[in-house]
Amino acid sequence: MGKFNKAGGREMPELNTSSLPDLVFAFLFFIMMVTSMREVTLKVVFRAPQATELQKLEKKSLVTFLYVGEPTAEFREQMGTTPRLQLNDNFAEISEIQDYIAQEKSSMKEEDQPFMTVSIKADKETKMGLITDVKQALREAYALKISYSARPAGT
Amino acid sequence: MARKKRKTPGINGSSSADIAFMLLIFFLITTSMDTDQGLARRLPPPPQKDQEKEEMDVNKRNLMVVLINSSNQVLANNEHIDISQLKDKVKEFIENPYNDEHKPEKIETDIPFFGNMMITKNHVISLQNDRGTEYQAYIQVQNELARAYNELRDDVSMKKFGKAYIDLEEEQQEAVRVVYKQNISEAEPKNYGGTK
Numbered sequence: 001m002g003k004f005n006k007a008g009g010r011e012m013p014e015l016n017t018s019s020l021p022d023l024v025f026a027f028l029f030f031i032m033m034v035t036s037m038r039e040v041t042l043k044v045v046f047r048a049p050q051a052t053e054l055q056k057l058e059k060k061s062l063v064t065f066l067y068v069g070e071p072t073a074e075f076r077e078q079m080g081t082t083p084r085l086q087l088n089d090n091f092a093e094i095s096e097i098q099d100y101i102a103q104e105k106s107s108m109k110e111e112d113q114p115f116m117t118v119s120i121k122a123d124k125e126t127k128m129g130l131i132t133d134v135k136q137a138l139r140e141a142y143a144l145k146i147s148y149s150a151r152p153a154g155t
Numbered sequence: 156m157a158r159k160k161r162k163t164p165g166i167n168g169s170s171s172a173d174i175a176f177m178l179l180i181f182f183l184i185t186t187s188m189d190t191d192q193g194l195a196r197r198l199p200p201p202p203q204k205d206q207e208k209e210e211m212d213v214n215k216r217n218l219m220v221v222l223i224n225s226s227n228q229v230l231a232n233n234e235h236i237d238i239s240q241l242k243d244k245v246k247e248f249i250e251n252p253y254n255d256e257h258k259p260e261k262i263e264t265d266i267p268f269f270g271n272m273m274i275t276k277n278h279v280i281s282l283q284n285d286r287g288t289e290y291q292a293y294i295q296v297q298n299e300l301a302r303a304y305n306e307l308r309d310d311v312s313m314k315k316f317g318k319a320y321i322d323l324e325e326e327q328q329e330a331v332r333v334v335y336k337q338n339i340s341e342a343e344p345k346n347y348g349g350t351k
Binding site: 017018020021024025027028031032035049050051052053054055056057063117119120122123124125126127128129131132135138139140142143144145146147148149150151152 | 168169172174175176178179182183186191192193194195196197198199200201223284285286287288289290291293294295297298301302305
């Protein structure tokens with residue numbers, strides 16, 4: 001009786017991977033929801049100052065970013081090491097802020113314009129002189145809601 | 156001859172996992188997860204040119220001057236203090252618990268939920284900084300000021316509603332904001348010497 005013969009012994013059934021793409025896609029969509037596209041390439045060194053009383057910026061679409069800091073290593077030869085202002089992808093002068101803000105404002109929906117927030121991302125070693133100039137320019141441009149970008153203390 | 160029914164062969168889907176992984180990695184690289192956090196502030200509107208410059212008349216006892224010099228030292232009401240003491244000093248100034256006559260006057264005001272209350276609604280904290288001040292020092296001072304207000308608001312919400320300020324209803328928060336109104340004025344920048 002060949003009841004116990006080992007011929008054609010059992011093999012491990014192969015793991016079914018047909019649902020793997022679905023899993024990965026679900027994960028992909030999750031990542032796409034919770035993150036936002038990096039819009040600009042930083043040309044300035046930016047280390048956020050620390051603070052504890054932080055508020056989250058609510059709507060990403062209403063926020064405009066200004067970067068202030070020393071140029072990164074690759075631009076240091078042309079620009080020197082004095083802190084500079086970056087708007088979008090380029091270095092800019094203080095006088096250009098007003099046009100930039102106006103342009104950003106006009107690209108928003110009209111009902112959203114009063115809620116426009118400008119987030120100042122400045123390096124922690126920047127001197128206040130430059131920041132003050134930026135703030136004065138923002139006042140002139142009627143972009144009065146601002147946020148000093150900082151990171152929670154202890155990180 | 157019996158004709159065999161032909162079936163279209165199923166598309167091989169074994170590579171779709173790879174494609175999805177590629178997309179996933181692409182998105183992981185190009186996006187950033189960080190939610191931006193910061194200290195929210197409101198700037199005053201620009202001064203009107205045709206308007207006469209209005210001198211704000213502030214009683215001396217209602218005013219607290221916080222000065223940061225170019226070597227990041229803090230001067231509060233002409234007293235050199237450490238940054239860690241600033242919060243308590245500011246809290247004491249805003250609250251004026253002992254009705255000190257050198258601290259802001261208390262004015263009786265009718266506030267929803269609280270009724271008549273004596274509050275120091277005319278107090279002003281004037282923040283001045285030098286052009287040479289470091290941004291980190293400025294943020295620290297702003298942070299301490301914000302912390303003073305937040306702690307005072309939390310205290311009063313705890314006492315009145317038994318909840319922290321952040322958990323209150325919108326109207327209750329508004330009432331608490333009236334009790335401790337944030338009055339931080341930033342002076343026009345001056346250059347007190349030192350290099351830019």
